[in-house]
Amino acid sequence: MRPITLKRIFFITITLSCLFVATLSWADVEAPVGLVVIDPGHGGIDKGAIGPRGIKEKDLTLKVAKALAVVLREKLGLTVILTREDDTFIPLGERTEVANSRGANLFISIHVNAAKSSRASGIETFFLSYDATDEEAVRLAAVENGFDAAHTGIEYAFNDDLKTTLLDLVETAAHHDSSTLAEAIHTSIIRSTGRGDRGVRQAPFAVLEGAVMPAVLVELGFISNSSDERWLLSKAGRKELAHSIALGVADFQGRRGRGVEKVGYRK
Ligand SMILES: [Zn+2]
Numbered sequence: 001m002r003p004i005t006l007k008r009i010f011f012i013t014i015t016l017s018c019l020f021v022a023t024l025s026w027a028d029v030e031a032p033v034g035l036v037v038i039d040p041g042h043g044g045i046d047k048g049a050i051g052p053r054g055i056k057e058k059d060l061t062l063k064v065a066k067a068l069a070v071v072l073r074e075k076l077g078l079t080v081i082l083t084r085e086d087d088t089f090i091p092l093g094e095r096t097e098v099a100n101s102r103g104a105n106l107f108i109s110i111h112v113n114a115a116k117s118s119r120a121s122g123i124e125t126f127f128l129s130y131d132a133t134d135e136e137a138v139r140l141a142a143v144e145n146g147f148d149a150a151h152t153g154i155e156y157a158f159n160d161d162l163k164t165t166l167l168d169l170v171e172t173a174a175h176h177d178s179s180t181l182a183e184a185i186h187t188s189i190i191r192s193t194g195r196g197d198r199g200v201r202q203a204p205f206a207v208l209e210g211a212v213m214p215a216v217l218v219e220l221g222f223i224s225n226s227s228d229e230r231w232l233l234s235k236a237g238r239k240e241l242a243h244s245i246a247l248g249v250a251d252f253q254g255r256r257g258r259g260v261e262k263v264g265y266r267k
Helices: 006-029 057-076 092-101 135-152 160-170 173-193 226-233 235-255
Strands: 035-040 079-082 106-113 123-128 197-203 215-222
Touching (some): 215 226, 226 235
Parallel strands (some): 123 197
């Protein structure tokens, strides 16, 4: 065994110091998620999708968002802001601005899907991407972006400028975390509710563009499907959804290195 020289002691000290510093900064990165902005899709003159019995997407999204806010506050001790508390029209660009200006840690946009076929059913969770998963995801993003573009005059054209912005975004930690958050929330919803699984997907949703924190959009079933609609209209269904999304948020924190138990999900 070689004798411990002064030089070796120096290197060991430097290495240990680096490890200690790295641990400290890692702990800083893993600061608890404190503020969540929930975005109930549509509102006011923008009714969103309308079901066969006249149920409006904007009303369902607000009900689910309010139920989720209660669970996130009571079970996880998080601060929650809704982009709208009532039936108000808020342009898409202002929704992420609420989250950015308040320094929110997470942004969750709540929507309900619709299809021509009454058989289409199930839940899908999206994060922002220029390269949509498939044509169906492109169509859905166009529908969700559509009213706002027509009303505000802001075109959500996916041109070269936006493509460059989004390609830059893909490199950011927030974007990487968006896919992790989408996966965590989606898996939790499907496991807890047993509803149809349409997967975690990517699409160019205007409401997610510009968010500087992990941001996802959840389509909580089809308003055009009587089973989905009935479930979303029921208090029990919304409670199930709120709890499963909140557990997904807790799981997201766990995946980033914080144990779920540390987050303090209180039963
Ligand atoms: Zn929608």
